[in-house]
Amino acid sequence: MSLTPLNELTSGLKRNGLVRFFEHYEKLHPDTHFKDLTVQAMDDDRGMWIGGKRLVNFGSDSFLGLDRHPRVLAALKRGVDAWGAHNGTSRAFSSVEANVVAEAKLAQWLRVEDTLIYPSVTLTNLGAIPALVGRQDIVLCDQLGHQSLQEGMRLAQAAGVRTGLFPHADPDRLREALDDAGEYRQALVCVDGIYSMSGTVPPLAELDKICRERRAVLYVDDAHAMGVHGEGGRGTALEHLSDLSNCLIVGSLSKAFSCFGGFITCSSALKKYLKMRSTSFVFGGPVPPPYLEAVCEVCDILMSPEYATLAENLHANIARLVRGLAGSGISCLGGKTPIVTMVIGDEEDALRAGKDLYDLGYYVQSVTFPAVEYHKAVLRIQVNSNHRIQDIDGLVRAVAEVVGKSQQKRRAA
Numbered sequence: 001m002s003l004t005p006l007n008e009l010t011s012g013l014k015r016n017g018l019v020r021f022f023e024h025y026e027k028l029h030p031d032t033h034f035k036d037l038t039v040q041a042m043d044d045d046r047g048m049w050i051g052g053k054r055l056v057n058f059g060s061d062s063f064l065g066l067d068r069h070p071r072v073l074a075a076l077k078r079g080v081d082a083w084g085a086h087n088g089t090s091r092a093f094s095s096v097e098a099n100v101v102a103e104a105k106l107a108q109w110l111r112v113e114d115t116l117i118y119p120s121v122t123l124t125n126l127g128a129i130p131a132l133v134g135r136q137d138i139v140l141c142d143q144l145g146h147q148s149l150q151e152g153m154r155l156a157q158a159a160g161v162r163t164g165l166f167p168h169a170d171p172d173r174l175r176e177a178l179d180d181a182g183e184y185r186q187a188l189v190c191v192d193g194i195y196s197m198s199g200t201v202p203p204l205a206e207l208d209k210i211c212r213e214r215r216a217v218l219y220v221d222d223a224h225a226m227g228v229h230g231e232g233g234r235g236t237a238l239e240h241l242s243d244l245s246n247c248l249i250v251g252s253l254s255k256a257f258s259c260f261g262g263f264i265t266c267s268s269a270l271k272k273y274l275k276m277r278s279t280s281f282v283f284g285g286p287v288p289p290p291y292l293e294a295v296c297e298v299c300d301i302l303m304s305p306e307y308a309t310l311a312e313n314l315h316a317n318i319a320r321l322v323r324g325l326a327g328s329g330i331s332c333l334g335g336k337t338p339i340v341t342m343v344i345g346d347e348e349d350a351l352r353a354g355k356d357l358y359d360l361g362y363y364v365q366s367v368t369f370p371a372v373e374y375h376k377a378v379l380r381i382q383v384n385s386n387h388r389i390q391d392i393d394g395l396v397r398a399v400a401e402v403v404g405k406s407q408q409k410r411r412a413a
């Protein structure tokens, strides 16, 4: 290989700490390194085919099973017929009508004034957070807040905004951090609605109260909650805050919605400014129009009587799993949301447990550093409304066999 600067740059990455961490585990346990699987096919019962083997997929955020829903699929096809694959322009120039309708329908569903759609939740956070603040303001983020919240905060920091992290889900420490910040014009406080690695919900009412007392706006990334949590699936903020007038809510259109994109709630006035100031909105392309037609259809489903059945199936599946795990002596985090997490601790143990479950026919994600703290590796189960009862029960038996041993070892240590 010739020694070009690009080759040097590539081989230099071998010395990067994260690369060395992953390569170490890859070398030690090539068969347990499950970060790069290729799925060959999927079926209606959450079956997933990998290397010719059928597994039950417990790693999907399509919590309501809408990725297979005939009405959603028909809307996508209608969208392709109407708009083609993509309209190929930034929304700074124009938006297809389906985008405008989708934003209005999301606002109607959430009972808020307006919404603004971005191509993903990541791009919402990278666009909106720096757009909302200026040099006299501060941004504080929960220390376990999603990576994209923290990246959005870093972009604001690069533009001269003071930023910081506060201890996870701790209202008293947030109050202290705001008090210690000295003079500021406004603060933006960023948290997850449901923490993606633990399935837990922060004390939103207390955080909101502190924000109001200290000229801060609460910014809730509710990516995992939209469509599944709270009344009508409208998310954690709507469930825990009686008044949303000091809160911005970010939702996902890719998880329970099974479409594509992210969005933020806003007033019409704020929407205008976000459209001018969010670089990811101005300098990037939009959600492909067929998906916007599908978002409209999903909103209609969420506002129809059918939603109750989808939500009932999901919550019955979550309850069945949590009950089964508890009955087998397995402790887990969360339990009220579709993300059910078991703390394993050691990275190798978590990767091994994921592989053992895989061999038994269940795909569950092993999550290690840096997505969680070092030596706090977890197994994360994502429950869906279209998981079959026999598969939930089968997973409980498999987890009892695989994880039971590992948790016992931890308790004894």
Ligand SMILES: Cc1ncc(COP(=O)(O)O)c(C=O)c1O
Binding pocket: 119, 120, 121, 122, 123, 146, 148, 192, 194, 196, 221, 222, 223, 224, 252, 254, 261, 262
């Ligand atoms: C809280 C949170 N925010 C943002 C994201 C990223 O969403 P997207 O894939 O739409 O960028 C995720 C994805 O899991 C998430 O859990």
